[in-house]
Amino acid sequence: MSESQVWTDVDDHFTTLLAPADETLAAALRDSDAAGLPPINVAPNQGKLLRLLAEIQGARRILEIGTLGGYSTIWLGRALPADGRLVTLEYDPRHAEVARGNLARAGLAELAEVRVGPALESLPKLTDENPEPFDFVFIDADKVNNAHYLDWAVRLTRPGSVIVLDNVVRGGAVTDATSTDPSVRGTRAALELIASHPRLDGTAVQTVGSKGYDGFALARVHA
């Protein structure tokens, strides 16, 4: 058995036990697939991790950058109290439309707002609205802009807020300082920003699983 097959089998085992799909989550993936969206959503056990982290954080307001079909959005939305709020930013109007349908079926249409457009345009607009600070931010869009997203996330949060950045390993490419791959460069810049930012304290963790060899960064905003 190949190494990656073992990773997938273990993920399946964990997911069956600890993060089984309900009809809403299964339908979200089905509709995303039927609409031709790429299957790059978080794995179920990762989605559950996001929900648990947001619950541990006591999050009432969540910001997501990179919606796709709203699969991770559903997990995050389920962490919120009835008067919570989730804003999720998506570039592609076709993705946003699928996500809105999936969020409505999940009973999250009132809580979760999908904003369409390049996130680097949506984020300054959102900031201009002077919203209550977000307690939890999940960054999972185009990796080239990761450092910019992190910078906006700090502005939109408060001391104690939590930021999760997806896909920081990408098979190990992250260690290549000479890489010309814009995604690698963007992610390296984001990690350097976590290291140097006066208001961020963070770490990064490698993962294996059904999505291959990857990882995430976790940062806490402070005063």
Ligand code: SAH
């Ligand atoms: N968080 C999702 C997966 C997101 S995939 C999940 O786990 O279920 C990344 C998404 O980011 C794609 O839908 C892509 O269209 C979107 N994206 C790419 N560039 C973007 C940009 N500049 N602004 C906002 N969204 C962007």
Ligand code: DHB
């Ligand atoms: C890709 C994007 C993701 O957010 C992810 O989790 C996996 C893959 C991609 O663009 O290939």
Ligand code: MG
């Ligand atoms: Mg991702």
